Amino acid sequence: EADIYQTPRYLVIGTGKKITLECSQTMGHDKMYWYQQDPGMELHLIHYSYGVNSTEKGDLSSESTVSRIRTEHFPLTLESARPSHTSQYLCASSEPDRVFEQFFGPGTRLTVL
Amino acid sequence: DAKTTQPPSMDCAEGRAANLPCNHSTISGNEYVYWYRQIHSQGPQYIIHGLKNNETNEMASLIITEDRKSSTLILPHATLRDTAVYYCIVRVKDNAGNMLTFGGGTRLMVKP
Numbered sequence: 104e105a106d107i108y109q110t111p112r113y114l115v116i117g118t119g120k121k122i123t124l125e126c127s128q129t130m131g132h133d134k135m136y137w138y139q140q141d142p143g144m145e146l147h148l149i150h151y152s153y154g155v156n157s158t159e160k161g162d163l164s165s166e167s168t169v170s171r172i173r174t175e176h177f178p179l180t181l182e183s184a185r186p187s188h189t190s191q192y193l194c195a196s197s198e199p200d201r202v203f204e205q206f207f208g209p210g211t212r213l214t215v216l
Numbered sequence: 217d218a219k220t221t222q223p224p225s226m227d228c229a230e231g232r233a234a235n236l237p238c239n240h241s242t243i244s245g246n247e248y249v250y251w252y253r254q255i256h257s258q259g260p261q262y263i264i265h266g267l268k269n270n271e272t273n274e275m276a277s278l279i280i281t282e283d284r285k286s287s288t289l290i291l292p293h294a295t296l297r298d299t300a301v302y303y304c305i306v307r308v309k310d311n312a313g314n315m316l317t318f319g320g321g322t323r324l325m326v327k328p
Contacts, residue, residue, distance in 0.1 A: 145318050145319060145320065146260065146318040148316070148317075162317070193259045193260070194259075195259065195260075202316075203248070203250050203265065203305070203307050203316060204250075204262050204265070205260075205262060205316060206262070207258075207259025207260050207261065208259050209258060209259055210257070210258070210259050212257075
């Protein structure tokens, strides 16, 4: 069954640690996205990719970085986590000509102590 | 891009129809209306979209007024699992340069 996966679902980590949030999709979608959402607040696009070797910054500035070496995989990395990075991170994907019909993963809830 | 206005919250009795309004008075001729919902602690889920004709799928119906300045998402028989935040988004379809922008949405509470 085609789907989009995120791991871990929950992560509690100390300040200064390097972390990578994983996102994988089995739908063969070229476009992938990362959103950030604080509890009860709006979603904000922080990164997106048109395909392999493509990465772009979104509307909200973020200290995280992304990579796209394989079509199905779009990991997000924080080199040195801080409490201000505490949030929920949502990954999504879409077909290149249907960018407004996005499929979202379940999200990773990150807490940095 | 056209701005949308939605009520911040609504209640609906279980088994009744939930009618969620959205105003988009500045919509242009080539902009579509998209609806998503986000159940608590989950990622958003695409529901439906339309241009000017009414649309229906297995999840909901979308009614767009003739002047296209407003629309209504209808959940015909709301269940407790339909409790979520519903987002109305207006965008030009298939424009690779545009991204989804989620506003405040309407928090729908379905009550027993």
